[in-house]
Amino acid sequence: MLTILFISIFVLQTAFGIYLFEKSWKKTQPLRDIDQQFEEKYPAFRRRDRWALTALTIPVKVRKVDFDYSEYLGQNYKESQIIPAHGPSAIVAGGHTCFADTIAMISKYECNFAAKQSLEHWPLLGLIVNRMKLIEKTGQYTKLAIYPEGSTANGEFILPLKRGAFLSNTSILPIILNYKSNKISIAKDSIYQKWLLFLSSMEFFDVSCEIIECPIFIPNDYLYQKHKNQGQEKWEIYAWAIRDIYSKASGKQKLDVPLKQKLEYENLKKEMGQSKRTKGE
DSSP states (O other): OHHHHHHHHHHHHHHHHHHHHHHHHHHTHHHHOOOHHHHTTOTTTOOOOOOOOOOOOOOEEEEEOOOOOHHHHOTTHHHHOOOOTTOOSEEEEEOOOSTHHHHHHHHHHOOEEOOOGGGGGSTTHHHHHHHHHHHHHHOOOOOEEEOTTSSOOOSSEEOOOOSTTTTTOOOEEEEEEEEEESSOOOOOOSSSHHHHHHHHHHOOOOEEEEEEEOOOBOOOHHHHHHTGGGOSSHHHHHHHHHHHHHHHHHTOEEOOOOHHHHHHHHHHHHHHHHHHHHHHO
């Protein structure tokens, strides 16, 4: 009797899993329908998916780069700078691609995030957000991590950086998140979120995450005087320098695109998907 019950539960779970996979696959079809001419208009947000069965885990490794900041801070910057005893004021991560960024960074840096409220309802991330709330109660604060680009992209370019990470004019630890995969785009769009999350959890794919870690960056007067043509305010000059470092350390090109282009891309993808479903019906 017990054996029959276990078999019945297994069959039901398998059937439900197949149903969810099929539904998720259909829902995300517009993301796999690639119109080359259309995609080329949105290079920072286009996806490159080649779904296949390979490996399941996402290994994360940190590669420390002894980046020379002389161009930004002056030739003798190492002699004059004083590294704070508590370390950098924040960890500033370029190349924000998906929800996995947060998990990768917590595993390597035990950092804290200022997350948007909607993440509370995400699987796994919601648990992390709730646990982070306990930090305020215990007073055991960890390093703050910030995504200065202010949005996710496909990880192929370095987008313009927002001012939030640079207004305080304090030390930061610049890192760049870099995903490598020849099978699936790890990028998570703001459309089809739950379906993409489900497919990613089921799909066996070959992907790894490399965190490129540069030395602690402490802005000084040399930066603001030498490169004053890079912005009207200090935070703009600071952001320019970090973005330039991101680009050189990772080998990724800088691309100046506004956030509204991402929204435009996703809305058009939605419309294309709805149009195909309507024709199919």
